[in-house]
Amino acid sequence: MALVVIRPGMLTTVQDRGRWGYQSRGVPVAGPMDPVSHRLANALVGNDAGAAMLEVTLLGPELEFEDERVVAVAGAVFSLTIDGRTISLSPPASPFLVPMGARLRFGARLRGARAYLAIAGGIDVPPVLGSRATHVISAMGGFEGRAVRPGDRLPLGAASDAQRTVSPPGVPIVTLPDSGAGAIASEATVRVLPGPQADRFMIESLDVLQSAPYVIAQNSDRMGFRLDGPVLAHSRGPEIISDATGLGALQVPSSGQPILLMADRQTTGGYPKIATVITADLPIAAQLAPGDSIRFAVCSQREAMASLIAQEQALLRVEQP
Amino acid sequence: MSLTVVTAGDSAIVVEFEERIDPEVNARAVRLADAITAQQMSGVLDVVPTYRSVTVYFDPLRVDYDRLLAFVDSADHAMGVEVTTSAEVIRIPVCYGGELGPDLSEVASFAGMTEQEVVDVHAGRSYRVYMLGFVAGFAYMCSVDTRIAMPRRPTPRVRVPLGSVGIGTVQTGIYPAETPGGWRLIGRTPITPFDPARAEPFLLKAGDTVQFFPITRAEHDAWPSS
Numbered sequence: 001m002a003l004v005v006i007r008p009g010m011l012t013t014v015q016d017r018g019r020w021g022y023q024s025r026g027v028p029v030a031g032p033m034d035p036v037s038h039r040l041a042n043a044l045v046g047n048d049a050g051a052a053m054l055e056v057t058l059l060g061p062e063l064e065f066e067d068e069r070v071v072a073v074a075g076a077v078f079s080l081t082i083d084g085r086t087i088s089l090s091p092p093a094s095p096f097l098v099p100m101g102a103r104l105r106f107g108a109r110l111r112g113a114r115a116y117l118a119i120a121g122g123i124d125v126p127p128v129l130g131s132r133a134t135h136v137i138s139a140m141g142g143f144e145g146r147a148v149r150p151g152d153r154l155p156l157g158a159a160s161d162a163q164r165t166v167s168p169p170g171v172p173i174v175t176l177p178d179s180g181a182g183a184i185a186s187e188a189t190v191r192v193l194p195g196p197q198a199d200r201f202m203i204e205s206l207d208v209l210q211s212a213p214y215v216i217a218q219n220s221d222r223m224g225f226r227l228d229g230p231v232l233a234h235s236r237g238p239e240i241i242s243d244a245t246g247l248g249a250l251q252v253p254s255s256g257q258p259i260l261l262m263a264d265r266q267t268t269g270g271y272p273k274i275a276t277v278i279t280a281d282l283p284i285a286a287q288l289a290p291g292d293s294i295r296f297a298v299c300s301q302r303e304a305m306a307s308l309i310a311q312e313q314a315l316l317r318v319e320q321p
Numbered sequence: 322m323s324l325t326v327v328t329a330g331d332s333a334i335v336v337e338f339e340e341r342i343d344p345e346v347n348a349r350a351v352r353l354a355d356a357i358t359a360q361q362m363s364g365v366l367d368v369v370p371t372y373r374s375v376t377v378y379f380d381p382l383r384v385d386y387d388r389l390l391a392f393v394d395s396a397d398h399a400m401g402v403e404v405t406t407s408a409e410v411i412r413i414p415v416c417y418g419g420e421l422g423p424d425l426s427e428v429a430s431f432a433g434m435t436e437q438e439v440v441d442v443h444a445g446r447s448y449r450v451y452m453l454g455f456v457a458g459f460a461y462m463c464s465v466d467t468r469i470a471m472p473r474r475p476t477p478r479v480r481v482p483l484g485s486v487g488i489g490t491v492q493t494g495i496y497p498a499e500t501p502g503g504w505r506l507i508g509r510t511p512i513t514p515f516d517p518a519r520a521e522p523f524l525l526k527a528g529d530t531v532q533f534f535p536i537t538r539a540e541h542d543a544w545p546s547s
Contacts, residue, residue: 023369023378024354025515025523026453026460128517138456138498140517196329241342242454242461244369244376246333268371268454276330279381304331305381312382 001067002153003119006103009061011222014123014142014154015116015263016052019131023244023267030133030141033114033222033263034286036311037075037093041118043318044072044095046163051122052132054148056115058289060106061148063117068100069159070120070166076112076287081105095166112287120163124155135264137223186292187213188284191299191307192250192275197240200272201252202233206298209250209274213293214258220290222264227294231256232274242270248277248285250296260285260294280307324397326390329376336375336393342463346373347451349397351528356396362389370527371452372461410447411525413495413510415486415533416541417443421509424474428488428505431471440535442466443507448493450529458497458515460525465491477503484509486533511536511544 005012015038018031032038032055042051054061060078074093079086083102098104106115125132125143134142143154194206214229238254244267245251250258251271258274262285277285278299288294325337336353338346347370354370357377364384369376377389417440418425429436448462455461470491478501481487485496487504496502497514510533514524525531536544 020366020378022457023367024453024527025458026455027457029367129522138500140457193328193330196327196333196335241340241372242452243335243371243374244333246329246376246378248330266455267369268452273329276333278330279332301328301331308331308381 001156003123003156004064004066005061005148005150005152005154006064007062007105008148008150008152009056009106010059011057011136012061012148013055013134013136013146014052014125014132014148015055015134016132017050018133018263019129019135019141022129026267027129027140028135028138028264028267029247030131030135030222031263032116032286034075034116034283036283036315037114037116037286038118039315040093040318041072041074041116042122043315044074044093045070045118045120046160047118047120047122049319051118051157052125052142053116053118053123054154056106056117058109058113060109060115062103062105064103065098065100067156068164069098069156070095070163071098071104072096072118074116074118075283076115077110078115079107079110081107097166113289113292114286119156121157121159124157137264186288187295188288188292189295189297190281190284191278191304192296193278193301193304194275194298195273196243196249196276197272198274200234200236200240201274202235205232205274208232209258209296210298213295216288216290216292216294218290222262224262224265225260225285225288225294227258227260229257232258234272238272239270240272242268245269245273246276248279248282249273250275250277262286278304278307280304280311324394326393331381333376333378334389334393336377336397338373340373342372342451344449347449348528349400350375352400353393353397354527356400357389357392360392362392365389371454410530410532413512413524413531413533414536414540414544415444415508415510416536416538417508419538421538421541422486422507424487424505425507428469428471428507432469434468439469439507442469443488443493444533444535447530447532450525450527450531452527453523453525456496456498456500457517458523458525460494460514460527460529460531462493462531463491465493467491471505473503474505477501478506481506482509484511484513486510508533508535509541511541511546513546 018029139145214227217226367378481502489504
């Protein structure tokens, strides 16, 4: 059974948790921009956390289902229709049934930038290096290494008996603290930890970083968000001996304008990284679009871990009710 | 021999060695990365050696952080300081110059040599793979003879063909995919550096030793696909 793409949307890609384990060979991780919403969507339809789904960006797709499936949409909120009939869900991230032959259409975007459509059974494209994540720039993984196009037939895995009904119907889903699901706005604050190369910047640079919001530039993408705002001054030049570049790192090239590294980032780079967004706040950043503003606030390692634990507990309540 | 551990957010640490591009420093990083990988600690997601550091990515809720730090410290102490290179030299055929190496004449002018002399110099020594990065399977190899170590093009090419062999100052490398690139292209190899469908997808890893050898255009075109 398959999911047929009628209209692809702006950038709709197959993503699992990412291609971990090969960064030492230069292979980018890819995976979801908002890992919390990705995990929530899989949990809502009873999939394993590692199942592949569609990441929808800004303008959503229209999809035809060859068989009846339970689905859920988490992250950004869109108006949704099935064969033209509006479906209302409360909360928006709730599982629902799409009948055989029906068309699910993403309409107006109400909040956030990236939605995650999980389908019971998952999307069963062939794994590449152990992952179904799409890395568009290197044409690796997902459906033929690219965003979906009209007429694509995305193979679906078999749904278990337990995944054939929405059960229990109308289950109230926990609101996730500190996740994009509750914190979508055209301006948002994300917390950072200094480093790994904060010592490569003038002493006041961490204050400068927090002094005003940065605007996400139009040429931002899944690799990274180019940010326009207060200039960060290097103390020992704008280059380091290349090292690894992690998710959420704020790297600063010679212009002094930081780039927030996201899911499709290269594995290594030669610019110093002044700070790194805490894991719990990555979904907040991922739900911002070009033109939106982002503020940075330095926090403590303890605060970062407390937020992550709270988020984990909320997700576990959905995964293991 | 100093070792510094710095945090990179809440889900990674960077183990830093001396701040220079040096085979001994890099060998320490590669050995430490191999040792951490071999431990298969739960919660560790990826271990990435680079020129002078090792980054360990982990799930902070599932890793034993104290054990990871203790292991990093003890493993580095337990290892010697000699430069380990793989005993095996990986020999890679290259068709130099012509349409497959469009920048060879520029490099020759830069070096004040004939094209053949540039080929002899490039193929006349072995290179250490310091790290992989940029795209899947791209190995940064050093050190190119300073006479032919031409800086990158001022404007990168939009499309560099797969298998192109380039020079970027003292670094040399093979483009494992069709990508943009700014290095000076002196030849092309018929060997595929990265093929995810192959039993061993990657031709190279950090710590490997590579030597290039010249082949003719006819040999290049007739080379059996790997």
